[in-house]
Amino acid sequence: xxxxxxxxxxxxxxxxxxxxxxxxxxxxxxxxxxxxxxxxxxxxxxxxxxxxxxxxxxxxxxxxxxxxxxxxxxxxxxxxxxxxxxxxxxxxxxxxxxxxxxxxxxxxxxxxxxxxxxxxxxxxxxxxxxxxxxxxxxxxxxxxxxxxxxxxxxxxxxxxxxxxxxxxxxxxxxxxxxxxxxxxxxxxxxxxxxxxxxxxxxxxxxxxxxxxxxxxxxxxxxxxxxxxxxxxxxxxxxx
Numbered sequence: 001x002x003x004x005x006x007x008x009x010x011x012x013x014x015x016x017x018x019x020x021x022x023x024x025x026x027x028x029x030x031x032x033x034x035x036x037x038x039x040x041x042x043x044x045x046x047x048x049x050x051x052x053x054x055x056x057x058x059x060x061x062x063x064x065x066x067x068x069x070x071x072x073x074x075x076x077x078x079x080x081x082x083x084x085x086x087x088x089x090x091x092x093x094x095x096x097x098x099x100x101x102x103x104x105x106x107x108x109x110x111x112x113x114x115x116x117x118x119x120x121x122x123x124x125x126x127x128x129x130x131x132x133x134x135x136x137x138x139x140x141x142x143x144x145x146x147x148x149x150x151x152x153x154x155x156x157x158x159x160x161x162x163x164x165x166x167x168x169x170x171x172x173x174x175x176x177x178x179x180x181x182x183x184x185x186x187x188x189x190x191x192x193x194x195x196x197x198x199x200x201x202x203x204x205x206x207x208x209x210x211x212x213x214x215x216x217x218x219x220x221x222x223x224x225x226x227x228x229x230x231x232x233x234x235x236x237x238x239x
Contacts, residue, residue, distance in 0.1 A: 007052035008032040012042040014060045025110045039063035057083045066094055073099035077162040079124045096202050099161045136172050139220055139233040145169050150211055164207045171231040178228040204229055
């Protein structure tokens with residue numbers, strides 16, 4: 001089978017009685033599985049072979065799952081689902097802000113986790129085409145989709161997650177146009193992703209914090225009445 005048919009999932013949890021039964025369940029569901037007991041072992045795993053999605057326990061000894069999530073999203077562009085304690089609301093919010101695609105609270109039903117895995121892989125398929133490579137300038141910033149980065153007017157380069165990179169490219173493709181959440185989901189991920197419209201809001205929020213002078217009063221990515229977003233800037237090739 002190809003990777004597109006049988007994605008490889010990394011499960012990172014220090015509790016053996018969770019990671020091993022979960023690994024067995026997901027293998028029976030058609031995935032290739034790599035297990036890791038801590039962040040260091042997880043990093044060795046992603047160096048050894050391609051991984052298409054990571055499931056991370058937040059509460060681990062040593063480096064926790066949030067720190068590992070930040071690294072995998074920023075440097076590996078890897079989709080992440082977090083396993084969190086039921087009462088750990090702040091961990092869930094922080095994880096989404098760091099770029100996690102979803103979270104499941106413990107104790108969890110493996111069938112629910114399986115459904116969320118399928119939803120994330122529909123939005124971010126294992127073999128997805130690379131974004132367009134042309135750089136574009138807007139409001140004094142330069143977007144380089146090939147590097148997944150934005151250069152600010154100050155000259156500082158800011159790295160983007162894969163979701164932020166694709167979303168910004170879409171907004172730059174439609175300057176001045178109002179794009180609804182549903183249309184953005186269709187353009188980003190295909191129509192299977194309609195159930196997760198909050199993913200767009202979360203990605204817009206993270207992108208604003210990276211490119212807006214004041215994310216609380218955005219002037220570049222503006223919210224339109226009715227639940228849409230618009231790029232309020234002219235777009236041109238960089239000089």
